[in-house]
Amino acid sequence: KNEVEQSPQNLTAQEGEFITINCSYSVGISALHWLQQHPGGGIVSLFMLSSGKKKHGRLIATINIQEKHSSLHITASHPRDSAVYICAAWALLTSGTYKYIFGTGTRLKVLA
Amino acid sequence: NAGVTQTPKFRILKIGQSMTLQCTQDMNHNYMYWYRQDPGMGLKLIYYSVGAGITDKGEVPNGYNVSRSTTEDFPLRLELAAPSQTSVYFCASSYGDSWGSPLHFGNGTRLTVT
Numbered sequence: 001k002n003e004v005e006q007s008p009q010n011l012t013a014q015e016g017e018f019i020t021i022n023c024s025y026s027v028g029i030s031a032l033h034w035l036q037q038h039p040g041g042g043i044v045s046l047f048m049l050s051s052g053k054k055k056h057g058r059l060i061a062t063i064n065i066q067e068k069h070s071s072l073h074i075t076a077s078h079p080r081d082s083a084v085y086i087c088a089a090w091a092l093l094t095s096g097t098y099k100y101i102f103g104t105g106t107r108l109k110v111l112a
Numbered sequence: 113n114a115g116v117t118q119t120p121k122f123r124i125l126k127i128g129q130s131m132t133l134q135c136t137q138d139m140n141h142n143y144m145y146w147y148r149q150d151p152g153m154g155l156k157l158i159y160y161s162v163g164a165g166i167t168d169k170g171e172v173p174n175g176y177n178v179s180r181s182t183t184e185d186f187p188l189r190l191e192l193a194a195p196s197q198t199s200v201y202f203c204a205s206s207y208g209d210s211w212g213s214p215l216h217f218g219n220g221t222r223l224t225v226t
Contacts, residue, residue, distance in 0.1 A: 002154070004154075030211055031211055033214065033215060035215070035217075041200065041219065041220045041222070042217065042219050042220065043202065043204075043217040043220075044217070045214040045215055045216070045217075048213070048214050050211065086154070086155070088155075088215070090211075098208075099157065099160075100145075100155075100157070100215065102154040102155040103154055104152065104153060104154040105154065
């Protein structure tokens with residue numbers, strides 16, 4: 001079992017729909033990141049959060065530390081939102097160092 | 113502000129050839145990383161560096177080498193390329209503090225070994 005699990009793996013939505021992507025983790029973390037990878041391959045950081053909720057435009061990220069779960073929501077989805085969304089945990093290792101652990105990504109396609 | 117610059121974008125190698133993937137960042141980040149991304153898989157850490165002169169192995173270091181002579185540059189060397197090294201490679205950087213500062217990625221290198 002991966003230490004960071006995402007669901008669903010693939011998601012197809014109609015333009016305008018509300019979208020939710022989930023991320024669960026089994027390790028201790030100090031922060032969780034949401035990344036976006038466009039079809040061209042580039043990866044950009046969307047959010048970094050350690051508690052509560054963050055909002056940027058139509059994107060909302062939430063995290064529940066007790067339940068070890070984070071969600072990424074997209075309101076009023078648009079075809080340009082089509083991308084792979086990746087969650088990454090900044091995890092504390094037993095050695096006392098930190099490392100990023102990545103989920104395998106959710107491939108989102110928004111149809112016009 | 114260029115961010116993380118990674119070259120080349122594409123490369124085809126024959127089995128047994130060697131090459132260096134270049135990565136440079138202009139954000140004065142201490143931490144730099146090399147990842148590979150295989151189809152349907154998450155990003156796997158090859159090597160990382162927490163500062164100039166310091167490098168360490170990640171999850172999949174075999175067949176690769178790195179150096180970090182300056183804060184800005186973190187090249188990845190492939191020796192004796194094998195088909196298993198066909199992948200997309202990403203360089204990334206961050207401040208690396210315990211709170212997990214944002215990761216900045218290069219645009220990736222698509223490598224094919226035939």
